[in-house]
Structures are given as C-alpha cells and as structure tokens.
Amino acid sequence: MNQDTSESTPAGRGNARGEVTRSRLLDAALRSFATRGFHGTSTRDIADAAGMSPAAVYIHYRTKEELLFQLSLSGHRQVREIVDGAAAESTRPDEQIRQVVERYTAWHARHHTMAHVVQHEMPALNPTHAEEIATIRRGIEARIRKIVTTGADAGCFEVSNPAMTALAILSLGIDVARWYREDGAWSPDEIGNEYGELTLRMLTSRR
Amino acid sequence: MNQDTSESTPAGRGNARGEVTRSRLLDAALRSFATRGFHGTSTRDIADAAGMSPAAVYIHYRTKEELLFQLSLSGHRQVREIVDGAAAESTRPDEQIRQVVERYTAWHARHHTMAHVVQHEMPALNPTHAEEIATIRRGIEARIRKIVTTGADAGCFEVSNPAMTALAILSLGIDVARWYREDGAWSPDEIGNEYGELTLRMLTSRR
DNA sequence: GTCTATAGTTCGATAGAC
C-alpha cells in the first residue's frame, strides 16, 4: 500500500506542513476507496484512517468527491506520463508498444490500489470532473491506438482490427489491478515483461 | 439492457406472478447497481425502477445485499455453464480455448450490465455469500488455466508462463464489460471472434 | 402482497470554541 499520492513539493515553502496533511488525507481516502468503494466509504472512514476528526477533512478538501477527483487526476497523469515516456523510447512501433505495455502493466500492478480507484470509480465523479478525467483517458487511449495503427500501416504488425486490438492491450494492463496480489508469485516488472511478450504475439500473425 | 435475470420457470406453477415480481426486482437492481454501484444505489432507487414502493422490496428479498447475491450467483453460474459448454466442444486445447474465449468474451459484451456488477461488486457481498461466489470463480479460472497448461504440456501451445497467460485471457473477456457500448461498431460475436484469434496468437510463438 | 408512514441509524457537511 506504499503508494505515493503526493505531488512533488519544493522543500521549505512554508506550506510543507499543510501539504503533508493533504497527502495523508489523500492516502487515507485512497485506501478507503480501494477497500469499500467511493460510495461505501464515509468521511468518518477517511478521517479515521488519516488520524483526524471528520471536520478536519473539510479544511483541506471541499467535498468527499473532491478527494476522489484529486486522486483520479494524479493517477491519470501518472499513467499519461508513463505512456508518453515509453513511446518516446523508440521510433519503431514494435519497440514502442513493448515499452508502453511493460511500463503500463507494471504500473497497474505496483500501484494497484490507485489503479483500481482510477479505473472503476469514475462514475462517482461530478460531470465537470468526469469530463476532465475523460479527456486525459482519451489521450492515453489514442496514443496506444496510434502506435498499433502506425505499426499496422507500416507492415510491422499484422492485425485485422487495430482499434479493437488497442482496446485489448489496454484491458490486459487495466485488469492486472484487479487480480494482482502483493504477496503473489510475480513482481510488477515480471508481469510487465511477460505482458509485453504476449502483446507482441497478438500483433504478429503466425506463419 | 434487455438482459434476462430470471431462471427458467415452468409455466402454470401458481407462483408465476411472484416469480415475475422477483424478476422485475432483479432487473431493477441490476440496472441500478450497474449505473451507480451497490453502495451508491438506495432501496428507493430499486423500488422506483421496479415501479413499486420501497417496502415491497422486502417482501421478496430480505436485504439489499440479498439482491446483489442472487444477481452474482446467476451471473457466475451463467459464465460457468458457458465455459464448461465451450470446453466440451472439442478435445483439442487450441479449439477448446478458442471456443471458450469466443463465448466468454461475447457473454461479457452481450451481458455487460450483469458482467460489470458480477465482476466489480463482489466486495459488497457478506462473507458467507462472498465465499460461495469465490468458489464458483475459482472453478472457472481453474478450468481455463487447465486448458492452457494441458495445451502447453502437449506442445500445442508455446507459453513461458501458463498461469499468468490464463489470467491474461480472463482479463481480456472481463474488461470488455467495461468498454463495450451497445451502439458501438462491433457486435458481441464479432468481438468474441476477434478475441479468439488474439488469444490463439498469444498461445503460439512466432517462428 | 402492496401500500403509507416511520423508526432508528448513519450520512455529508457545518458551527463555533480553542
């Protein structure tokens, strides 16, 4: 559960104490949402997990939904940066997709708590926040779909339905957050490597 | 949303009226749970969706959780029968896994509303009910893992990690329930066929 | 078997002392 939810903060800004408290609340909310879901979590649950009174929550966040939104925003931005960074590692579609899948999948295992909340609590966001998150999601999906279609057009991949195959690749990574166990047999990196192989097989026809 | 949640009932049993009401309540609960989640759904939501008063719900089901359990049980049994039936179609692992994936995936698309509830609301079940559902799940997972390992041992598949590959195959089907849209470009059967192909590619190494 | 009415609890969020 050691998943950092804080943004990097310059030291000695004077608001360091407040940032720590906000971070502790985000961590508490993340663990609560992951365990019982957004609607199954009360503000008292979050306050207890953070070692504070229910009233203290509202000094730092206006509503319970605001906590979910900040978590969703942080998680989606992390994923976007991981995918962008991996895609920039090469100009070859096959090497790009391998890097993306390895890191995307490993992230969903390593940060399975946040990944679960990010992937499955979106309907609990208010319409404004949901749209902001959906925009980031569409960017991530488009980036992966682009790699598949570019590789298919270049003859690097042999796929009959690039758009559906891109969805399948996303599904593999996303669902790792559901079944991954910290005390399981495989590390996040091992899962990422194996899934990278499986993905390249999906993208290349047998002879 | 035309997803039948009722068990087949012999006509003219005398309790036909009661069965219809129970079925309407299950349908209402299913749609509500799928839209807002179990904890986000009130018994008034379910009653409204079924065209009844909140009190009428409790004549047919003891608690809100009982409704979720009956839905989960029905959904999991449907999946188990689909997987068992598909596996019985052949003795060749490659044909077995193709049939299983085609039908498993198509089911998750066609019954995406139930699939979503079945796959993601398990933590809301009470411990007794959760264990009963988990037993069915383990059977389904074991059945698919068995096909993969049998095929690997027979040299029919070439996989470095059969257990993880079996999880990947399950993930592909499960996550279809998240992204499938009834007004989308592909039918459940089309998705099933494509996913059957992708799965066979994953199970066979390139030369 | 279904209704209206409501009991008893818990919820999200706020007031005001310190």
Place this chain on the structure above:
DNA sequence: GTCTATCGAACTATAGAC
C-alpha cells in the same frame, strides 16, 4: 488548523392498515 457537537438529509428496514 483541529477539535467537539450537531444539523438536516438520506439511508435500510419495519409496522400496521388494507
């Protein structure tokens, strides 16, 4: 900035009339 105390609403489930 954190606390105790609490408001008003919404919740699950039940009581009792019909």
